[in-house]
Amino acid sequence: MNKKVAVFRKEHFNAAHRLHNAAWTEEKNDEVFGLCNNPNYHGHNYELEVKVTGEINPDTGYVIDLKMLSDLIREEILGRFDHKNLNLDTVEFANLNPTAENIAVVIYDLLRPKLDAKLDMQVRLYETPRNFVEYPI
Numbered sequence: 001m002n003k004k005v006a007v008f009r010k011e012h013f014n015a016a017h018r019l020h021n022a023a024w025t026e027e028k029n030d031e032v033f034g035l036c037n038n039p040n041y042h043g044h045n046y047e048l049e050v051k052v053t054g055e056i057n058p059d060t061g062y063v064i065d066l067k068m069l070s071d072l073i074r075e076e077i078l079g080r081f082d083h084k085n086l087n088l089d090t091v092e093f094a095n096l097n098p099t100a101e102n103i104a105v106v107i108y109d110l111l112r113p114k115l116d117a118k119l120d121m122q123v124r125l126y127e128t129p130r131n132f133v134e135y136p137i
Helices: 026-037 066-081 100-114
Strands: 004-017 042-055 120-126 132-135
Touching: 004 066, 042 066, 042 100, 066 100, 100 120, 100 132
Parallel strands: none
Antiparallel strands: 004 042, 042 120, 120 132
C-alpha cells in the first residue's frame, strides 16, 4: 500500500484591492465592507501556501519537484498579482470582488490544470497573520 505525503510551498506577494459591490449603494458597501471599501484601495502582504498531496514517486523520491512548483507559482501567481492593484490591473478581478476567498479560488484555478491529475492540491492564503482562507476544503 502506497502512502500519501503532503508537501508545501510557501510564497509571498503584495497587492492592493478594494472590496466593493457595484450593484450596491456606497452606504451598503460601507456597511458591509467598512474600511476595505476605501475608493483609493488598500494593500496586503499576502502569504500563500500551496499544499500538494500524493504518493511518492519511487524513481525520484518526490511527490512533486518543489522547484517546478515554485517556478509554476512564480509564473502563474506572483507574476500576475505581485505589486498589482487586483481590481484595476488583473483580468481575473475585473468583475470579481477580490476577497481573500475569491483570490484563493482564482489561485487554485490557475494552478490546478498545470499539475498532474493524480495529485491533490489545496491553497491557503493569509491576508493577515490572523485571517486566512483555504480552498478547497
